[in-house]
Amino acid sequence: MAKLKISDLAKIKEQVSRRTSLRNGGAKVKITVHMGTCGIASGARTVLNAAIEELERSGRKDIIITTSGCAGLCSHEPLVTVETQGEEPIKYVYVNDPKMRQIFNRHALEGEVQTQFALARGSEQQ
Amino acid sequence: MRPFRMHMLLCGGTGCHASGSQEFKTALEKELERRDMADEVTVVETGCNGFCALGPVMVVYPEGIFYVELKAEDVQELVEEHVVKGRPVKRLFYKEPKGKESLPHMQDIPFFAHQQLIALRNRGLIDAESIDEYIARDGYQALAKALTQMSPEQIIEEIKTSGLRGRGGAGFPTGLKWEFCAKVSGDTKYVLCNADEGDPGAFMDRSILEADPHVVVEGMTIAAKAIGSNRGYIYCRAEYPLAVERLQLAINQATEYGLLGENILDTGFNFELSIYQGAGAFVCGEETALMRSIEGKRGMPRPRPPFPAHAGLWNKPTVLNNVETWANVPQIILKGGDWYSSIGTETSKGTKVFALTGHVNNIGLVEVPMGTPLRTIIYDIGGGLPKKHRKFKAVQLGGPSGGCIPEEYLDLPCDYEAITKAGAIMGSGGMIVMDDSTCMVDMARYFLDFIQDESCGKCTPCREGTRRMLQIVEKITEGRGEAGDIETLEELAAMIKESSLCGLGQTAPNPVLSTLRYFRDEYEEHIYDKKCRALTCVAMIEFKVDEKKCKKCGLCFKNCPVEAISWEKKKPAVIDLEKCIKCKTCIENCKFDAIY
Numbered sequence: 001m002a003k004l005k006i007s008d009l010a011k012i013k014e015q016v017s018r019r020t021s022l023r024n025g026g027a028k029v030k031i032t033v034h035m036g037t038c039g040i041a042s043g044a045r046t047v048l049n050a051a052i053e054e055l056e057r058s059g060r061k062d063i064i065i066t067t068s069g070c071a072g073l074c075s076h077e078p079l080v081t082v083e084t085q086g087e088e089p090i091k092y093v094y095v096n097d098p099k100m101r102q103i104f105n106r107h108a109l110e111g112e113v114q115t116q117f118a119l120a121r122g123s124e125q126q
Numbered sequence: 127m128r129p130f131r132m133h134m135l136l137c138g139g140t141g142c143h144a145s146g147s148q149e150f151k152t153a154l155e156k157e158l159e160r161r162d163m164a165d166e167v168t169v170v171e172t173g174c175n176g177f178c179a180l181g182p183v184m185v186v187y188p189e190g191i192f193y194v195e196l197k198a199e200d201v202q203e204l205v206e207e208h209v210v211k212g213r214p215v216k217r218l219f220y221k222e223p224k225g226k227e228s229l230p231h232m233q234d235i236p237f238f239a240h241q242q243l244i245a246l247r248n249r250g251l252i253d254a255e256s257i258d259e260y261i262a263r264d265g266y267q268a269l270a271k272a273l274t275q276m277s278p279e280q281i282i283e284e285i286k287t288s289g290l291r292g293r294g295g296a297g298f299p300t301g302l303k304w305e306f307c308a309k310v311s312g313d314t315k316y317v318l319c320n321a322d323e324g325d326p327g328a329f330m331d332r333s334i335l336e337a338d339p340h341v342v343v344e345g346m347t348i349a350a351k352a353i354g355s356n357r358g359y360i361y362c363r364a365e366y367p368l369a370v371e372r373l374q375l376a377i378n379q380a381t382e383y384g385l386l387g388e389n390i391l392d393t394g395f396n397f398e399l400s401i402y403q404g405a406g407a408f409v410c411g412e413e414t415a416l417m418r419s420i421e422g423k424r425g426m427p428r429p430r431p432p433f434p435a436h437a438g439l440w441n442k443p444t445v446l447n448n449v450e451t452w453a454n455v456p457q458i459i460l461k462g463g464d465w466y467s468s469i470g471t472e473t474s475k476g477t478k479v480f481a482l483t484g485h486v487n488n489i490g491l492v493e494v495p496m497g498t499p500l501r502t503i504i505y506d507i508g509g510g511l512p513k514k515h516r517k518f519k520a521v522q523l524g525g526p527s528g529g530c531i532p533e534e535y536l537d538l539p540c541d542y543e544a545i546t547k548a549g550a551i552m553g554s555g556g557m558i559v560m561d562d563s564t565c566m567v568d569m570a571r572y573f574l575d576f577i578q579d580e581s582c583g584k585c586t587p588c589r590e591g592t593r594r595m596l597q598i599v600e601k602i603t604e605g606r607g608e609a610g611d612i613e614t615l616e617e618l619a620a621m622i623k624e625s626s627l628c629g630l631g632q633t634a635p636n637p638v639l640s641t642l643r644y645f646r647d648e649y650e651e652h653i654y655d656k657k658c659r660a661l662t663c664v665a666m667i668e669f670k671v672d673e674k675k676c677k678k679c680g681l682c683f684k685n686c687p688v689e690a691i692s693w694e695k696k697k698p699a700v701i702d703l704e705k706c707i708k709c710k711t712c713i714e715n716c717k718f719d720a721i722y
Contacts, residue, residue: 003384005392006270009261016262034250036336037329037368069337071250073237075489081250091232115229122232124243124250 028062029108032081036070043096044078050097051080054104063108076119082107088121130168132209133187138171146197147171147182153198157205167209180220192220236506237488242469244477245293245453246493248338254372257379260340266385268456272348273393276459278308281352285455287463289475294320294411294448295524295553296629297474297542300455303445306435308353310443315355317346317397318420318439318446321362321369322404322411325525326576328556330479331449333491335362335369338453339376343386343399345452348459350397353445357398361416364403373401408526408580412628413438413446415582426584427628448554450479470496474541478552484522484559487512497539500531504559515717516561520644524553526573526580527633529640530566549640551633565662566645567652571599573637581630588631591622595638605665607653612642661722664708668722673698675720682712682721 004012033039033048051065071079076093082103083089090113092103099117106112113121136142136151151169158164180194191214193204200218207213232238243249252259260266272281286301307315319342323331335342346358362370377399380386388396402420409415410425417439419425438444454476458466467475474496480503483489487509494503500521504510511518520530529550531538538544542552560569574596583589595618598611619635626632642649651657658666671682676698683693690705691712701712701721713721 003389003392006274009266009270012258012261013264016258032250036333040368066253067255068250068252069248069254070333070491072241072246072492073488073490075487079250088231090229113229118229120232120235120238121229124232124238124241 027064028085030064030066030081030083031104031108032066032068032083034069034071034077034079034081035067036074036077038070038074039077039079042077046097047078047080047095047100050100051104054101058104058109060109072124073119079119084108084111089123090121091119092117093119130166132167134167134169134184135172135187136169136184137182139181142181142183145181145195149198150182150184150196150201153201154205157201158209161205161210163205163209183220186214189214193218194220237490237492237509240498240502240507241493242477242495243493244457244466244469245334245341245450245479246337246491247457248341249333249491250337252338254337254339255375257340257376257383257385260338264460265340265456266344268459269344269347269385270391272351272459273391273395278352278354281348281459282308284459284463285352288454288458288466289463289470290451290454290458290466291474291542292447293450293454293478293554295527295551297552300447300451303435303447304349304352306433307443307445310436312443313354314357314440314442315353316439316442316444317350317353317355317358318416318444319346319358319360319362319452320411320413320416320446320448321360321366321373322416323366323449323554324363324406324408324411324580325527325554325556326573327481327483327522327558328525328554329481330491330555332366332369333481334449334453334479335366335373339369339373340380341456342373342449342452343376343380345447345455346399347386347390347397348455349445349447349452351395353443355445356396358400359420359439360399360401361404361410361420362401363406363410365406370401370403377401407582408576409582409628409630412630414628416446417444426582427630429627450555471539471541473543474552478540478555480555480557482508482557482559484557485511485513485516485561485564486559494540496541499537499539501536503540503557504536508559511559511561513561513563516563519560519562519564520566522550522558522560522569522637523556524551524636525556526576527551527629527636528553528556529636530560530569530644531640532644549636549643551636563660563662565603565658565660566641566648567599567658568603568660568662570638570641571596571603574599574634577630577634581634585625585627585631587622587625588627588634591618591626592631592634594618595622595635599638602649602652603658603663603665605652605656605663607649609653611653612646612649616642661710661713661719664710667708667710667713669701669703669706669708669712670722671699671701672720672722675718677718677720679717681715681717685711685715687711 035044078095080092080095081089103114107114182196184193207215282304290300291297386399404410407425410419412427415425415427434444470476477493477495479493492507520532522530531548531550535548545552577592578596581588619639622635656666680693682699683691690702691699693699
């Protein structure tokens with residue numbers, strides 16, 4: 001990797017935005033599993049594996065699965081955020097293996113928000 | 127035969143059968159018979175309509191009303207209300223599953239609504255292991271600005287304007303600290319990060335390092351430019367393996383991108399950064415001990431002055447800030463000191479991250495503007511206390527160096543000065559909520575015990591003094607307290623505060639002093655009445671059942687691990703003291719405080 005110049009920062013920003021933003025890129029759904037120590041301790045790794053397995057099974061290429069750190073609400077871990085193109089992200093709490101599979105198959109694939117597992121919609125910062 | 131005026135189509139599928147549709151049907155028919163309505167209302171069993179999860183289900187015509195989860199007990203009400211009076215029973219209606227519109231917005235949830243994120247701005251949004259995602263959230267823009275558009279003096283001026291104070295606990299103005307160090311001449315200077323978070327119940331720094339390690343790297347590099355340093359260390363405790371791993375990855379990525387190392391961003395500035403893992407001694411969070419530890423020596427504090435700004439690591443001028451402080455720096459550089467100082471109170475600017483834990487519903491990490499009342503943090507953000515029959519007693523701030531704040535000070539705005547006035551300290555941000563099942567004497571004992579373990583032993587007041595204090599408090603909790611104990615504690619506390627070498631010893635008596643200040647009656651109760659009102663101190667519990675309070679529920683009997691409790695329905699429980707091992711399981715399970 002070449003050393004960056006200041007102008008490269010903007011380029012990376014644009015590239016990543018294109019990759020992670022659902023509006024411009026090829027992806028339609030982004031699933032974020034929150035993997036801080038709190039998340040991992042309460043089973044986020046199982047949840048992540050379940051999501052990846054379901055993704056493989058679905059054969060979909062337009063769904064991104066990614067990880068992030070603690071979302072702050074450690075007592076409700078594992079937390080998962082599902083963001084569908086053009087819609088507000090949905091935060092799920094107390095996710096486990098079967099819930100993750102259901103969220104993947106019903107929400108990520110079919111667009112049906114699983115409100116029974118969800119905490120809220122939108123994001124923390126405007 | 128005249129037609130039926132009402133058709134009740136009850137599902138008879140396997141699912142509804144299994145959930146009791148037959149019992150419901152029998153009861154329904156019987157009730158209609160009894161009311162002599164069997165010839166005007168018909169009950170029809172239908173095939174499965176797919177709502178097995180909510181069975182037994184029934185559709186009633188002519189209205190077409192859909193009932194779910196019916197039980198035989200519902201029959202009476204259903205017939206009386208709907209069939210006789212024509213008023214459908216709403217509580218048995220099928221409810222549309224809530225759509226996402228009915229989900230609250232994040233901003234409507236008090237836990238999130240009252241927070242303002244600066245240090246935690248990237249939490250949950252970026253992949254902590256991807257430098258690109260950090261850059262996409264304007265990462266390293268502040269560094270670029272500091273390196274190309276600002277002089278070292280301007281950087282320091284910006285930080286001074288912001289009013290940022292050390293988030294490790296002491297609250298020393300960060301800009302001033304940098305300025306002192308910048309003014310000292312010398313070609314070798316160090317920038318250090320204190321990630322030796324050790325207060326019981328505190329996890330702010332770990333969380334920042336795990337979720338957003340680059341923000342610390344960027345903040346430190348900016349300071350390096352400001353004071354003229356080319357070398358930095360992050361002192362992180364080895365008990366934080368995930369933080370260490372992600373931090374190392376961040377350093378590697380930044381180095382690869384030329385954001386660390388030589389000729390950063392092609393500006394000719396060099397800064398090298400590495401992690402030093404601490405072995406977990408609490409005292410190594412003290413700045414002089416931390417530096418000795420990095421030097422490879424035993425982590426023990428030394429007297430100040432000289433202050434680290436003049437003679438720090440390897441006796442070179444050094445700036446040391448805590449993780450959260452560093453996490454604020456890039457945003458201040460990007461948005462300006464004036465923006466930052468517009469948040470918070472007169473003396474405390476910006477936001478503070480708290481690790482909210484203990485007897486509170488929403489355990490987690492919160493970042494609020496300085497000056498937010500404790501009540502907002504505990505009740506709105508924290509969602510209040512989980513056990514309904516328990517009352518709030520106190521909130522512990524600042525870990526072993528801090529103190530307890532009782533109910534009457536909950537409306538206090540949270541800033542450095544107000545909290546200190548109330549007898550606690552801001553500390554690094556641990557916030558432990560306690561309900562009335564917590565014994566304040568026992569809590570003080572816990573923290574003294576912690577300090578005893580962690581005292582490095584270099585100076586006598588801390589090493590010996592806290593041991594004597596612990597012995598006295600232990601004696602009190604064991605029911606052997608005597609008149610004069612409280613006075614001795616106070617005398618020792620004053621002495622230890624005055625004469626200890628470092629912050630650990632100087633603040634060690636705080637948990638005792640603050641509990642004495644607000645809960646002196648509990649100490650007196652322990653000493654003179656041999657009573658522990660929170661039923662925590664085993665020596666003072668009789669393990670008897672108050673027959674007046676006992677509701678004869680049998681929960682104590684069911685939970686006793688040694689079968690020491692006898693109980694029959696409608697009779698108060700009796701504890702056999704011969705068999706009782708005083709484990710307090712019965713007390714924890716009794717909802718009526720009937721065991722004393």
